[in-house]
Amino acid sequence: MDEEEVHIAVGKNSRKEKANILWAAANFPRATIVLVHVHWPSKWMPFMGGKVLYKFADEKEKEMHRGRETKAMVNMLSQYKNLCGTRKVSAHYLTHDDTVAGVVNLVKKLKIKRIVIGSRNMSRQVALHQCCQVWVVLNGKHISTSNDHLEHSGNIGYGGSSDILASIHELGEESDGYMTPPSDLADESMDEEELNEMDDSDQLVMVQYIDCFHHVVQEDETMTEQGTEESIASDEMENSAEEDADQSDEIQSFRNVTEKAEKIMEEIDGLQKKLKELQGEGPNRDARSLSPRQMAASLKRKSLSEPRYPELQIPENIERFSTSQIGKATDHFHSRNFIGEGGYGPVYKGKLGDTPVAIKMLKPHGRQGFPEYQQEVMVLSKLEHPHIVRLMGVCPESCSLVYEHLPNGTLLERLSKGLLWKDRVRILAEQRSALAYLHSRRPHAIIHADLKLTNILLDAGNVSRLGDFGTARAVHVKPLEEETIGRRTNPMGTTGYMDPVFFMTGELTTESDVYAFGVVILQLLTGLLDLNVTEQAREAVKMDAVHSVLDVSAGAWPEVQAERLLKLALRCCSLERKRRPAITSDAEWRSLDILRAMATPASKSWKWNSHGS
Known part of the structure; x- marks a missing residue:
């Protein structure tokens, strides 16, 4: 049997691929081992515990993320090469969004005569069988061999342009990564027609939050991609373990991005509230010329003489409570009655008559405000369900909400x-x-x-x-x-x-x-x-x-x-x-x-x- 070269299709599952590479090294002792890999460019970018389409990222971010993807892939191939010690090993990879077409193009370009495949599904592809001999090896165990002898023909298999064939890259001995050429990737930018279909307000919302996303990603250029490559040899082996040594780092990266996103969203909320306040201060332009002490005194007089919040029409089935009733119920908001605090404000337990209640106070400069208060009152006043919290009443002066008390917390x-x-x-x-x-x-x-x-x-x-x-x-x-x-x-x-x-x-x-x-x-x-x-x-x-x-x-x-x-x-x-x-x-x-x-x-x-x- 000709043992000049044996090609092994490798994917991202390191444990499985290690077993298959060692099997090939043992069974073809005099052959040169050649690793081949199809790099599948992901269509998503990880963000906030989920993923975001690349169409919402600009070209610079796409390029940076593609670079991280490719660098991780090259590092993976380098690790696979090291498994064979002093044995002569080379590696080639191709960027393609169709793994079958990618493997066939690799076979054509490299004139592969036999290939070790770690996937039953891939081994069944007719186009692959027409190109070369296929050895099916699962987790280091030989399962079957097809086509006892087949001479390579460059005209068999998937049709591939010269551009695709030219995009096959060989991993050099000292390679530390290869930036995938833009021509290898599909254009994923948003069509102008899609933008034109959005009205002005929709575009404003989109731009605001895409900018927020861009800011977070640019601040964390060290973030690693999780699960971005689709393995050639993993279609039928979904039950195999993927042992990624950088998993803990990736989890921490997600947390870092999340924390930054939350801060940015808080800043946006704060800016929106400030804008609303400024829009309501037209008649008080002269007050801006006052000193800080004079302005504070003016605001204090205003708060005592005018309602603190807009008037809300309270539904008839919702009871009204005064600020004095709320204060008495909580023992004037004593610390021992404090339950917790959220975006709306602090929550206190108390008693109205003989009924235990939980009172949620509106925090003047919190993340939530009067609109959330209004929304909660209007929604809960219409709902009656055993597994939805019951709103017992409100205090209009302070925008406080009175609920049934649920002693076991969250x-x-x-x-x-x-x-x-x-x-x-x-x-x-x-x-x-x-x-x-x-x-x-x-x-x-x-x-x-x-x-x-x-x-x-x-x-x-x-x-x-x-x-x-x-x-x-x-x-x-x-x-x-x-x-x-x-x-x-x-x-x-x-x-x-x-x-x-x-x-x-x-x-x-x-x-x-x-x-x-x-x-x-x-x-x-x-x-x-x-x-x-x-x-x-x-x-x-x-x-x-x-x-x-x-x-x-x-x-x-x-x-x-x-x-x-x-x-x-x-x-x-x-x-x-x-x-x-x-x-x-x-x-x-x-x-x-x-x-x-x-x-x-x-x-x-x-x-x-x-x-x-």
């Missing part, structure tokens, strides 16, 4: 103290019920827009309530098609839970809540609170090791059903909105239904109801 706090899987599943079923109730309202569905662990509250029996409706929005539902229409609004919500499509486009739909709910499900299943919990869950599915990520502190999970629910949660987190399950569809949520039934004692019959508990 779901995040309860999870940190330990929570059995049966309770977790029950809470998920309760929250799915609450979301289904909101999304099925007619003629306007309600989108919560900020679903997360800290906005799910628990009563004394750990029964859950969905709270914080300051960012909620009502959207029209078509009466015939029963299709929810999205609405354009500035991106809002919480990093890690925010729908990436909403962040990119400003289009809020019910699918945005489904995305956040998917993240909540994954957090309860795994106990992982990292922003990249979806990536960790996807890796567990690929490795067929879902059991390894289930939170053992929750007890013995029913693994089959838990795995089905985890896969459903990953569908919720899909970047394609059409793939996400509708929260109102009982058929889509059967895995949660079954788990809920398994968690319920036999003595208590339980039947799913999408509009109740």
Whole structure:
């Protein structure tokens, strides 16, 4: 047998590729080993725990990120070469968005006679069989060999232009990376027609948040890409482990980017509020000439003589409380009654008569303000559901909100103290019920827009309530098609839970809540609170090791059903909105239904109801 050269198609799965390279080295002792790789340029850029389309990045950012991708790929090939020690090894790679076409073009250009492939799917490609002999090796074990002898023909296989063939690169001995030529990549910039279809306000929102994104990415040029290359030999080996030595660094990079994004969003909120204040200060232009002390005195007199906030029409079913009643209920906001603080302001527990309550105070210069207060009052006054927090009253003078008191705090706090899987599943079923109730309202569905662990509250029996409706929005539902229409609004919500499509486009739909709910499900299943919990869950599915990520502190999970629910949660987190399950569809949520039934004692019959508990 001719043993001048043996070519090995390698991908990104280092453990699998190591086994295949060592197998080839042992079985072809006198042959020169040649590694070949198709570099698949990703269409997404990692951002805020998710990914953003390259069409929203400028050319400089694309070039920087492509450079990082290519450098990581070259480093990977260099590591593979080192596996063979002093053995003569070379490596070639081609950038292509079709792995099969890329492999065939490599075979044609390099005149490969035999190739070791680590994927059953790739080995079945007819175009590849027409080019060369194919050895199928999985995890270091020889499975089959096709075409005992085949002379190479440059005219067989996928048609390839001279430009594509010329773009094959050989990895040099001292190579530290190769910047992929722009000609190798497809133009992904946004079409002018797409921009022309957007009205002025939509373009303004898009520009504002793309600029925010650009600023974050440029500040963190050391951020590494996670999962950007599609392996040649991984189509049928999704259960193989991908051991990336830089995983911890990548997670930290995501966190760094997230923190910077949050700061920028806070700055934008602050600037918008200042703009509103300035727009309302037209009659007070003369006050700008006052000294700081005179201005402070003037503002104090104004606050005493005029209402602090605009007048809000309070619905009849919502009780009004005075500032003195609120103060008395909280023992004048004593520190022992302090519960916590969010974007709206501090929360205190108190008593109005014999009723324990939680009072949320509006913080004058907080991230949220009067619009959120107004929105929460108007939305909650129309809702009545056992798993949505009940608004008992308001204090118009201070924009305070009075709720029923839920003594077990937030779901995040309860999870940190330990929570059995049966309770977790029950809470998920309760929250799915609450979301289904909101999304099925007619003629306007309600989108919560900020679903997360800290906005799910628990009563004394750990029964859950969905709270914080300051960012909620009502959207029209078509009466015939029963299709929810999205609405354009500035991106809002919480990093890690925010729908990436909403962040990119400003289009809020019910699918945005489904995305956040998917993240909540994954957090309860795994106990992982990292922003990249979806990536960790996807890796567990690929490795067929879902059991390894289930939170053992929750007890013995029913693994089959838990795995089905985890896969459903990953569908919720899909970047394609059409793939996400509708929260109102009982058929889509059967895995949660079954788990809920398994968690319920036999003595208590339980039947799913999408509009109740």
